[in-house]
Amino acid sequence: MNEPTAVRRRQGRGARERILRAATELFTAQGINATGIEQLSTVAEVSKRTLYQHFRSKDELVVAYLRSLDDAPQPVAPEQPTLAAASPREQLLAVFDWKPAETMAPFRGCPFLNVSVEVPDPGHPAHELAAAKKKRCARRLADIARQAGVADPETLGEQLALLFDGAAARGLALNNRHVMAYARSIAETLVDAALADAGRGSP
Amino acid sequence: MNEPTAVRRRQGRGARERILRAATELFTAQGINATGIEQLSTVAEVSKRTLYQHFRSKDELVVAYLRSLDDAPQPVAPEQPTLAAASPREQLLAVFDWKPAETMAPFRGCPFLNVSVEVPDPGHPAHELAAAKKKRCARRLADIARQAGVADPETLGEQLALLFDGAAARGLALNNRHVMAYARSIAETLVDAALADAGRGSP
DNA sequence: CCTCAAGGATACCGATCGTTTTACATGGGC
DNA sequence: GCCCATGTAAAACGATCGGTATCCTTGAGG
Structure with missing residues (x-):
């Protein structure tokens, strides 16, 4: 003892x-x-x-x-109670409110993007899984956009996903979290333009 | 001697x-x-x-x-003879015409972003060098924007850099080169809006 | 010719990697 | 009591890493 x-x-x-x-x-x-x-x-x-x-x-x-x-629980999950009833605009922009866990540690970007870099082989299961996740994320955004009546929802979804990835990658490189705010501001521009067109197209 | x-x-x-x-x-x-x-x-x-x-x-x-x-020779280098005389719009968008090594090998994104991931320590010389490069790139874009009379050149430069990084990161993850085209289309929107404002602001 | 530094080929070093194995400890069911 | 699956601790494994030392060939200058 x-x-x-x-x-x-x-x-x-x-x-x-x-x-x-x-x-x-x-x-x-x-x-x-x-x-x-x-x-x-x-x-x-x-x-x-x-x-x-x-x-x-x-x-x-x-x-x-x-x-x-x-x-x-994902940043882009619209099933969350607070987001389910939110406006399409807020649903589409919710991705950019992502706060990656600890605030004191250095910003490490998106784990899926990092895996893509750390596992060079594109055929590796981890690499493919990351790619699948990225595609799924874009598709979900596109679905939201489609339901909101956006003219070209696939493009908007792809664009928003690209903005998120850019903020993640650049935020890691610069070790600077507010890059995500830039991404959000661009996203707002795109979303508002797309929603305005949608409203005009089918009133 | x-x-x-x-x-x-x-x-x-x-x-x-x-x-x-x-x-x-x-x-x-x-x-x-x-x-x-x-x-x-x-x-x-x-x-x-x-x-x-x-x-x-x-x-x-x-x-x-x-x-x-x-x-x-860099994608973003406006000193190149063909670009030196180009319009500010073309100079700002030239980044997105980057063709990486012209090979059919899997797309590997931006080397500087990759180094940021592969070298986790933010204090490592390589990591800092990559960060410096990213900042310099954004600043150069901002300079072009400023000379073109854009209202908030720093923001535009930062936004364009973010779009490029997003295309690089996402292109690697999805192993898909034409993600860069999406980035370019968003960039065109931003640049055109900024230039239009500039022309309106100080005629 | 000889000399001698530059460079090539390769064995070697210690550390660390991912992984396996050995030896022992625990505790629930019979 | 004992059995045995499940667990821990630690040693050992082979491979490979970054890095160094050894031996040998080369070739220009004297």
């Missing part, structure tokens, strides 16, 4: 949870290549063995990490 | 040149972390020894690589 070998007590059954949480924290904070299995298992308070019997490899963990991000 | 001592004996056949060329090729094609010194020296047709007496470390080579990119 008073042995110096006081072993850490068995940590319940949340191992997978904790690993995924640690992955989210470390991958987004310092990148994938800069995060080792050792550090991962330490932060997750899990032995490497346990880690490897939950995820067969680091690659698989990276994919699971992206999936968990995808499932998490 | 006309070569006093044999300090310039055997000119290394432009070893430094070849190393830098290989770095440009490999770093942009497959990323920095995915490119090892071994492969680098092989492609450059240079022994590791020679490589390390031209660049003290890989970090230093990365910095030199970014510098060489910076010196190379």
Whole structure:
């Protein structure tokens, strides 16, 4: 009992949870290549063995990490109660109100874009998953635009997604969060123009 | 002094040149972390020894690589003869005509943005150099806008830079080059609006 | 001819990576 | 009591990384 070998007590059954949480924290904070299995298992308070019997490899963990991000409440999710009833304009602009977790840490941009850079192979599952996510995001914006009667919803969705990605990438490079505000201002211009045209086209 | 001592004996056949060329090729094609010194020296047709007496470390080579990119003819360079006499509108939009390396290899986006992701530490020289480049690029665009009489040239420059970065990042993620066309179309909208205001403001 | 520095090929170094294995500890169900 | 799946801690693995040292060839200047 008073042995110096006081072993850490068995940590319940949340191992997978904790690993995924640690992955989210470390991958987004310092990148994938800069995060080792050792550090991962330490932060997750899990032995490497346990880690490897939950995820067969680091690659698989990276994919699971992206999936968990995808499932998490999203900036672009219009299903949220506050946004469901909001105006199309607010729904379309909600993406740009994204606040990436901690405010003190250096801004790290969009995890999906970063994975695209950190995993060079375009055929890698993680890379493809990131691409799919980006497409889905643009499509959702296009759907909102379509329901609002915008003339060319696909283009508007693609444009808004591009603005978001630009703010994420540039914000990381300059380590400056208010780049997102620039993106929002451009988005407002585009959205307002598109909605004005829509209103004029079918009154 | 006309070569006093044999300090310039055997000119290394432009070893430094070849190393830098290989770095440009490999770093942009497959990323920095995915490119090892071994492969680098092989492609450059240079022994590791020679490589390390031209660049003290890989970090230093990365910095030199970014510098060489910076010196190379740039998409945003208005000094080029064809652009020097072009209209401000064309000068501002010239960034979006960037064709990266003209190859059929997968689109790899903007090297400076990629370095920001691949080198997580914001204090790293390479990271700071990339940030500086991004700022300089936006400032140059702002200068062109100012000379054209745009009301808020800084904002326009920042917006155009953001659009370019968005196209680069998103183009890599989706492995799709014509994202740049979307960016251009948004840029045209912004530039035309700004120039129209300028013409109206001070006729 | 000989000398000798520049450079090539390659073995080697320590560190770290992702991954596997070994040895032991825990606790619920029989 | 014992069994055994599940867990931890730690060592070890092979591969590869950035970086260094060794040995040998080359070729111009004396």
